[in-house]
Amino acid sequence: MRLLLLDVDYARSGLWREEAQRWVDEQLRREGEWAFRGLVAGIMLLSAGIVAVAALLW
Incomplete structure (x- = not known):
């Protein structure tokens, strides 16, 4: 449904793919x-924890 709302030239141009890829890249970077x-x-x-155990065993 959202694609129908987009401009036809925009949908055909592949710019939406580039934007989607940038979004995915950003999400992966954050993760x-x-x-x-x-x-x-x-x-x-x-x-x-190692320091605490060492201090207790000293």
């Missing part, structure tokens, strides 16, 4: 950033 942040947070928590 990658969150995955990286999660990895860094996990490493920090693991390091803090």
Whole structure:
């Protein structure tokens, strides 16, 4: 239904594909950033746990 609302030249030109690809790329970039942040947070928590255990066993 949305495609019917678009200009015919716009739909034929493929510009909508480029915009859709940019949107997908942006979503993947954001997901990658969150995955990286999660990895860094996990490493920090693991390091803090190791330090805490080492301090308790000292």
